[in-house]
Amino acid sequence: MTAPLLSYGQAGNAVAGLAVLTGRVSGATTDSVVVSLRENLLEPAEKLFRVRLSSKGEFRLAVPVSGPTKADLVYGDDVAPLFLDPGTDMDVRFKGSDMAGTLKFKANNVPTGLATKLRNGASLTDEQRHRQQAANANNYLVEADAQFVENDGFQVLPDNIQLYEAPFLSFLEYRRKHEFEFLEDHAAKQSFTQDFYNYAHAEVVYAYANDKLTFQDLREQVVNTEGRLKMAPNYYNFLREPGLLNEPNAAQSELYHEFLLNYVHFAVAQDHHQRTDPDFYPACYALASKKLTGQSRAVILGRVLQESFRFGHVKQAATMLADFRNYDLKTPFYPGLLADFNQHKDFAIGAPAPDFTLASATGDTVHLHDFVGQLVYLNFWKTTNGLCLRDLAYAQDLMHRFEGKNIVFINIALDENEQAWRQLVAAKKLPGVQLHLGGGLRSALAQAYALQDVPTYLLVGEDGTFLNIRPKRLSSRAAVDEISESFGKASTYTMAIELAAGKK
Missing domain, CATH: 3.40.30.10 (Glutaredoxin)
Incomplete structure (x- = not known):
């Protein structure tokens, strides 16, 4: 793929650590544009960067980013996906009445007419090439969203969940095939950073894996007229594929982390632990500690701890939290988890219910x-x-x-x-x-x-x-x-x- 991520100093329009969005809203229906992003993968709260539109609907917004990150562009009730990194500098245009259908990105200060020459890099500086790659990535997200997310035919719910095993797997294979073709076609015609390509590829891989993993449980919840499906003996063999659990290139994908958490739940349930059992979350924590590596290990251990707090297993979580503190030396997760623990510790399974x-x-x-x-x-x-x-x-x-x-x-x-x-x-x-x-x-x-x-x-x-x-x-x-x-x-x-x- 393309050259790795670059960031730039004061000599260019982009500043290291900033992603810059300028643009215009035609026929504005509200007075501001917002970019939201999550700085901490264990915190549901998002950091918001808001800018008011000028009388002409124009805006400029500089968002501090420490590296490649998934974000959202918010305008009124409309939300569109973004991928930002240091050095991103894009012009954003859309109609106020239809952001999703009209959203376009264009690299700032990159000579026009050269987009098709990006693969060989002719006539572009590294800074210009990176800006164009960022615009390409975000245009891809808009098109992929319209092609797959907004298309009910590619969604598990509400209709495809009612399928039986064989047709459901055919649906997943059909969707994955089209998503990969869509990605590779755009990657061949345009230029993406390696970080973005890794992210987009992981979204396809783990959408497939997650939907396949959770199908049996989700179908049981939704299809009330039938009992739980009995799956073929080899149905879950895909979980043994090398590299599926520990994939460093998927670190920016929320679908990857969601899959890992669902995998931990599944594996522990297969070992005859129920969610209401007092040892369910300690078993999840132990399995994640053993099976996972890298930053994703810290993320999933933190997610398991959060679940144990919020589902009332606070007393059993104390030992896990102490272990996490010793392990979590390179990530900012422990202080938030400790505050979460303290908030829930008096309202837990095994604690006396307040009399009345x-x-x-x-x-x-x-x-x-x-x-x-x-x-x-x-x-x-x-x-x-x-x-x-x-x-x-x-x-x-x-x-x-x-x-x-x-x-x-x-x-x-x-x-x-x-x-x-x-x-x-x-x-x-x-x-x-x-x-x-x-x-x-x-x-x-x-x-x-x-x-x-x-x-x-x-x-x-x-x-x-x-x-x-x-x-x-x-x-x-x-x-x-x-x-x-x-x-x-x-x-x-x-x-x-x-x-x-x-x-x-």
């Missing part, structure tokens, strides 16, 4: 501790929330399925209008324990349960400790199995926490 004293729809006073010895399914909801109302029918069906079992369904309404809540409970004859919480999300109890929105579901074990802080939704077909498998598990988590505490 609330009035029921029948006028009784109800405490959580009244139900020690029973499994408790908590549902925080509001009568004015559409999702909550949709789940009412599923809630009644779920309670009917577990009638006579050692479980109680407690529904806590956060409505400000208590009378409206009482009327709905009476009119619908809602089953289970119906309670009202004054103060809504601002109440002390809502904060004690870390509520951010409704509906929120929680499963409390027979010992009064959190058993699952993110159980399946009432409307999920898997909710019945999940609850059935939860009886008597509280002692398992309590024991795991006591053992972890004893090792400190």
Whole structure:
């Protein structure tokens, strides 16, 4: 491929460490253009660089970048992919009413008419060549997005997921073939940096691998009329391909990291670990530590830690976090993970569920501790929330399925209008324990349960400790199995926490 990435000093228009975008919006519909990028692969928050348009719709935006990076161009509600690196200097043009359909990139200060001569480099300086490569890369992303992302025929959802194994694999092969042909055709006609070519190639490879890996699980979730498909004995053999797990040239691809995380989940599940088991995330961490190398190892270990925090396995994560601190000497991930751990550590599986004293729809006073010895399914909801109302029918069906079992369904309404809540409970004859919480999300109890929105579901074990802080939704077909498998598990988590505490 082409020469590696170059950056430039003050002698040129591009400055080392900056990607420059200038341009114009025709028929502007909003007053600013934004570039967003993620500086930390473990942080969902993106850094935004915003610039206001002039009266003529013109703008200039300089974005600091430390190396090749995926970013997004945002205009109003429209988002388009970008690939930036130090030395990028492009002119950006589009219509305000249709950014995706009209977006074009052109290298700044590169003589026109020479684009076709880039392969032999005639008449262009290194700086000019790099600018042209950056413009080529971003035009490719726009065209690839229109060809494959916006085309439903190349998407797994909603239709292709319903296929059986053989036709689904044919679909994936068909898509991969066309994506590779599209990439190689553009790479032959234009000039890309090696970094961009590696990124674009990895996006094709790991879109295929990820969709193939997750097909069985995703189909089971989406196709409710059928059970789980039984795959051919050799279906997952592709996971043994050399270099699939550890590919340094794929480091900029989010699809690569998503595949690695899904691979870890899959491999651990194959070893008979369930996500609700206390050893699931330690097993994921151990497998990633063994199988992965380089920066991607740090990224996936960090992702496993984040999952263990957010799904309530905080106590078991303490040892993993200490190990990560010793390993993570070259990346900036540990401080953020430590803050994440501290935020979640008091709201974890095995931690006591905050007690409460609330009035029921029948006028009784109800405490959580009244139900020690029973499994408790908590549902925080509001009568004015559409999702909550949709789940009412599923809630009644779920309670009917577990009638006579050692479980109680407690529904806590956060409505400000208590009378409206009482009327709905009476009119619908809602089953289970119906309670009202004054103060809504601002109440002390809502904060004690870390509520951010409704509906929120929680499963409390027979010992009064959190058993699952993110159980399946009432409307999920898997909710019945999940609850059935939860009886008597509280002692398992309590024991795991006591053992972890004893090792400190």
